[in-house]
Amino acid sequence: MDMKRDYYEDVQFFTSGAITFWLSTLVIGLTLFPFVAKNYYVYVANYMAINVIVVIGLNLLVGYTGQISMGHAGFFAIGAYGTVALMTHAHFPFLLALPVAGLIAAGFGFLLGLPALRLEGPYLAIATLGFGITITQIIGKIKILGERQGLHAPELTIGPWHLNTDRDFYFLLIPITIFLAVLARNLVHTKVGRAFIAIRDADIAAETMGVNLTFYKTLAFAVSAFYAGVGGGLYAFVLRFIEPELFSLFMSVMFLTMAVVGGLGSMMGPIAGASLLALLDLQLRNILGIPYIGEWLEALSRNYFSITGVSNIQMIVFGSILIAIMLFEPLGIYGIWIRTKKYWKMWPY
């Protein structure tokens, strides 16, 4: 069984027939999805995909390099504003504006990585949190970025292709998401990714093996910020309107939550975590529409939980789900997946 034929097997993408099969099924499913789903659900899928992009990037930083960031909404905002501003003011085509805005975010990521060289754990969390809060305040003061009123995303055209609907955008967004996911996965399996993991597991040992901590820590911040920036640029076209208030501290915390719930330091974890929580975030608003249970929940939340009188039961359900996942599986969804896989391998024993 364990015969090594070629070392490339250690790093190759399609490690087994089963994986090839499931990934192809996934791609086919994603292609067919917009043709069978209602428009609203295509929008939901777009929203999920954007979260997936950001959380993959965040996971490279938090899960693989072991640095924390509570300011990713800041990079997200830089990407969103950067893309829209480059298109409206500098007349960049979308496919150029998006990576350029991502690189601008990466530049800020590099700068934020510098204090990270001296800070760890909760101290780094506060520093990045400060960045996240500050950046939206600054954006809200810049005239060409629309100040407090925000910006409208321009018409999106790529060559002869006009992307007017969520469905059109879906076919642009999903390939970009898959592309970025594959890049991240490759990165993790080569020299740079190994250096990231080494820094997380034992930074002194990594340094004595020749890993330059300054370089790789700031690089992790920059790469992670790039993903957030690209996610932000795409998000501007899902919403078609951006304003500073969107990119709140709550958004940063959500990104971090998605990464943790999905499972830090794995590739499928953040994808699963971001998809699930983004879906819950949008869909729990419909919970009150369920016959009987919805009415009961609404009454419950009005009478017992709500401070303002507005129904807040979706937040309570959301929070309960988070607690449940963390309680039963600290490794997140990825941990559940590993356990299920093991169980089926051993079945029926």
Add this chain to the structure above:
Amino acid sequence: MAFFEVKNLSISFGGLKALDDISFEIKKGEIYAIIGPNGAGKTTLFNCINGIYKPNKGRILFKDRNIRGKKPDKVAKMGIARTFQNIELFNNMNAMENIMIGRHLHMATGLFRGAFLWGKNSFAGKEETSHRKKVEEIIDLLDLQSARNKFVGGLPYGTQKQIELARALALEPELLLLDEPCAGMNAEEKQDMIFWVKDIQDELGITILLIEHDMTMVMDISDRILALNFGKTITEGTPQEVQKHPEVLRAYLGEDDGECAA
């Protein structure tokens, strides 16, 4: 020109002089051991050589270049690798990947070539393959085949020590610092370790600087020994000379409290 030389090295933490005016020289190809009771400053000396600590005074010359004050990764780049007293492995990687970190400085794949790992013939694909072959040679040398694909965190202590040694060897160093390679090992594992250390000296031609408490091992394999106590040099010389030195006996065997480290 000396291969490796420490001159008048001193470091203090607050009022405590951890190392006080230490000087010694290592010739290319020899096994040089540092002995001394706990707290003598042996690991501190390693950390100074490595760049983890910044010495207050003195010089550390490697092939006539001063390495004092250089960062650990720069020291590694010059060809000095080390292992740790308390195992410092990357617990969430398997043995192969741990040792691959030792190849870090020999690999050229960066961010972009790494992310674009499209198949076996891409730059990153070729490089991964060729370096894994190198690592496999080291795995064969140290009999680590059974650990190759296992996460190192769950492996037995002795195996973890071996993987640390393998990782250091993967760097292809000219000078190898071993911090208590035999600590916590059983008799059989110790025999193996002694065998490998000699092998590394003979076949790979790597100069070894060694800290060890196990006197049989030290006396067996060292060419020369430096004895430290309370950050000061007691004596330096061949195993026979050091063994007979009255102060070494006193430091190790004690006079009145009967502490025994042999």
